[in-house]
Amino acid sequence: MKKIGILGTGIVGKTIANRLLQLGYEVKMGSRTSNNEKALNWLSTAGPNAQIGTFEEVSIQSDIIFNCTKGEAAEEAIRLTGIENLKSKILIDLSNPLDFSKGMPPTLIPQYANSWSMGEAIQQLCPDTFVIKTLNMVNCEVMVNASLPGENGSMFICGNDSESKKTVSKLLQEFGWNDIIDLGDISASRGMEMLLPIWLRLWKATGTGHLAFKIVR
Amino acid sequence: MKKIGILGTGIVGKTIANRLLQLGYEVKMGSRTSNNEKALNWLSTAGPNAQIGTFEEVSIQSDIIFNCTKGEAAEEAIRLTGIENLKSKILIDLSNPLDFSKGMPPTLIPQYANSWSMGEAIQQLCPDTFVIKTLNMVNCEVMVNASLPGENGSMFICGNDSESKKTVSKLLQEFGWNDIIDLGDISASRGMEMLLPIWLRLWKATGTGHLAFKIVR
Numbered sequence: 001m002k003k004i005g006i007l008g009t010g011i012v013g014k015t016i017a018n019r020l021l022q023l024g025y026e027v028k029m030g031s032r033t034s035n036n037e038k039a040l041n042w043l044s045t046a047g048p049n050a051q052i053g054t055f056e057e058v059s060i061q062s063d064i065i066f067n068c069t070k071g072e073a074a075e076e077a078i079r080l081t082g083i084e085n086l087k088s089k090i091l092i093d094l095s096n097p098l099d100f101s102k103g104m105p106p107t108l109i110p111q112y113a114n115s116w117s118m119g120e121a122i123q124q125l126c127p128d129t130f131v132i133k134t135l136n137m138v139n140c141e142v143m144v145n146a147s148l149p150g151e152n153g154s155m156f157i158c159g160n161d162s163e164s165k166k167t168v169s170k171l172l173q174e175f176g177w178n179d180i181i182d183l184g185d186i187s188a189s190r191g192m193e194m195l196l197p198i199w200l201r202l203w204k205a206t207g208t209g210h211l212a213f214k215i216v217r
Numbered sequence: 218m219k220k221i222g223i224l225g226t227g228i229v230g231k232t233i234a235n236r237l238l239q240l241g242y243e244v245k246m247g248s249r250t251s252n253n254e255k256a257l258n259w260l261s262t263a264g265p266n267a268q269i270g271t272f273e274e275v276s277i278q279s280d281i282i283f284n285c286t287k288g289e290a291a292e293e294a295i296r297l298t299g300i301e302n303l304k305s306k307i308l309i310d311l312s313n314p315l316d317f318s319k320g321m322p323p324t325l326i327p328q329y330a331n332s333w334s335m336g337e338a339i340q341q342l343c344p345d346t347f348v349i350k351t352l353n354m355v356n357c358e359v360m361v362n363a364s365l366p367g368e369n370g371s372m373f374i375c376g377n378d379s380e381s382k383k384t385v386s387k388l389l390q391e392f393g394w395n396d397i398i399d400l401g402d403i404s405a406s407r408g409m410e411m412l413l414p415i416w417l418r419l420w421k422a423t424g425t426g427h428l429a430f431k432i433v434r
Contacts, residue, residue, distance in 0.1 A: 102332070107331050107332045107407075108331050110331065110332075113330065113331045114324050114325050114327060114330045114331060114414075115319075115324045115327075149433040149434050150433065150434070151433040152433065153431075153433045156415070158418075181419065181422050181423065182422060183415070183418040183419070183422050184418060184421070184422065188415075188418050190324075190414050191413075191414035191415030191416075191417070191418050192415060194411040194412070194414055194415065195411070195412070195415060196408075197331075197407050197408035197411055198373070198400070198405075198408030198409060198411065198412060199408075200408070201375075201400040201401060201405050201408050202398065202400070202432055204401070205398050205399060205400050205401065206398065206432070206434050208434050210434060211432055211433065211434035212432075212433050212434075213430050213431075213432065213433075214370075214430075214431040214432070214433045215419055215423070215428055215429075215430065215431075216366040216367065216368040216369065216370045216428060216429050216430075216431045217366050217367070217423050217425050217427060217428035217429075
């Protein structure tokens with residue numbers, strides 16, 4: 001059974017971690033310190049297959065790592081894993097480079113938008129890691145339960161390594177995604193992250209975050 | 218019966234024009250000159266309800282105008298209509314600010330991306346016009362025939378004037394769109410135009426341009 005690491009202790013990290021435990025995986029949640037309060041709280045009810053640790057410990061002890069940090073903090077968190085510890089591992093990036101500094105609704109952080117992306121920045125930061133972008137364009141409850149919107153949407157995935165995309169697709173299927181569209185190399189992160197502005201508008205317009213993009217064709 | 222103007226003589230303009238003629242509208246296609254070859258070719262087979270003219274003539278003689286020019290040319294085309302001629306009229310903007318200057322796949326033209334958009338730029342250019350952004354995120358054949366992908370997708374619309382959005386929604390329904398989502402004011406153009414990078418990837422990944430985004434919720 002693969003050991004899965006989670007970078008980040010927020011709602012996205014906890015939701016992914018809990019679902020993975022439910023599916024039978026061993027899950028280690030990481031943060032900057034080994035005694036992070038949110039991680040300890042999670043651990044207290046998470047059962048025997050759960051562990052916590054620093055970003056570095058998580059990256060050493062996991063086969064697959066989910067980056068569930070906020071976009072603005074993602075690069076720093078990944079540096080703290082020790083880049084070398086991520087070598088030849090799969091890093092699934094769920095982050096979105098949202099810029100709340102100019103108020104609501106947020107834009108994308110300019111240096112990651114349009115001709116660059118968070119997914120590409122992370123791949124550049126750890127060139128020997130198989131960075132896979134996926135799930136970033138749905139609410140975390142939908143991430144782990146694709147049927148929550150009533151009808152399944154499509155899920156997009158991109159990355160430079162085909163085998164890693166297959167491995168991650170199997171995990172996505174365990175989350176209920178049955179229409180997974182491979183958009184190509186990691187530069188497709190641009191388009192995936194550029195879905196956030198319309199996602200935020202759709203949330204407001206429809207009154208629910210339990211929505212997804214289904215590609216009809 | 219409302220008279221509808223089309224700015225642009227390319228494939229998008231012709232497809233919209235032909236569908237509107239089919240639906241019984243009077244359609245006037247506009248370009249920079251009154252003897253544009255593509256417009257004349259279209260006119261030769263378009264039937265008695267079709268006319269051609271300059272951008273200015275089209276804007277004077279139409280109640281509703283579709284901007285079907287390319288993003289890079291849109292502001293100049295609208296200036297040539299004579300901004301005053303568009304006053305209190307509905308201008309439906311289908312354009313996308315694509316930047317092909319750095320090769321394929323295109324990015325968005327930086328000055329229209331993320332914290333600004335073509336829709337907003339056009340609204341700023343003609344502040345007394347009801348600018349409505351819609352249809353820009355599907356191929357032109359799908360624009361006028363929502364059922365072409367086999368299953369109908371959702372259609373997004375935004376603009377500052379509610380009555381104009383209702384009028385345009387009726388036209389969209391005539392094109393077959395039955396799930397029209399109002400994303401709010403014209404600044405929602407940002408998210409709608411930011412769909413283009415993923416649209417281009419989806420086109421490549423699925424092998425068909427006859428696709429649409431359906432919002433499941």
